[in-house]
Amino acid sequence: MANFVLIAGARLGSWAWDDVVPHLRAAGHGVHPLTLSGLAEKQGVPAGQQTHVQDIIDEVERQDLREVVLVGHSYSGIPSGQAAGRIGDRLAHVVFLDSSVPADGEPFVSAWPDGGAMVRASIAENGGFWPVAPATHFEGHGLTDEQIARIVGGATPHPGATLTEPAVLERPLGDLPATYIKCTLGDPEPTDDVAKLLTSGHWRLIEMNTGHWPMFSQPRELAQVLLDIAGA
Secondary structure (H helix, E strand, O other), X not given: OOEEEEEOOOOOOHHHHXXXXXXHHHOOOEEEEOOOOOOHHHOOOOOOHHHHHXXXXXXXXXXXXXXXXXXXXXXXXXXXXXXXXXXXXXXXXEEEEOOOOOXXXXXXXXXXXXXXXXXXXXXXXXXOEEOOOOHHHHOOOOOOHHHHHHHHHHOOOEEOHHHHOOEOOOOOHHHOOEXXXXXXXXXXXXXXXXXXXXXXXXXXXXXXXOOOOHHHHOXXXXXXXXXXXXXX
16 A cells, blocks of 8 residues: 655645545545645745655654655655655655756756746745736646636745755655656646656656646546556
8 A cells, every 4th residue: 555645836735636635545545635834724834945845754754654655746846856865765656746856955946947036036025925826827737717716716825935945855866766747738848857867767757648737637647647656
């Protein structure tokens, strides 16, 4: 039996996995969707990037989870990649779901074309938080109007320090047993840093023909992909 630890991307909480969780549990696995500090029901909790890394480690250790399949979506690939290197033999696999990947000493925003200037300015203008994205941000990703409204309605401003503080890798990402799930709708190719990691013998690529939020657009299909990974 695998224990799936599911972490959604920026501005989202554990609720984002509600349509995926039943499929994983029905297959007999443990499922642990996690809200990171400062988001959703944990709003108001101060958080930097290492707070989010520790959130994941604490969840695994508090519940004494083994055979962990750690799934980090979008922004959450950054803390998940760091946590995966710190939970030792509890880790079975780490899944980067259309996500960023951490680079030692670099923040999440460093991979942005402008070096993160626009995000940093937005954080400064919004009291230290990255504000919720408008509905137009989610268009072109295979989502219905209802699904977009659900995402926007449930999203909360994201703690800015988690985006601007540097990653700290205790284990090279290329050494981790990992799968990168690329959502190809609108953006079919992995980024250069991901492409490099995929040359590792420990990494593999799976493609999904949907947009960046597959837990909403294709929850059943995503669950099956995750089950296949756990069984590999």
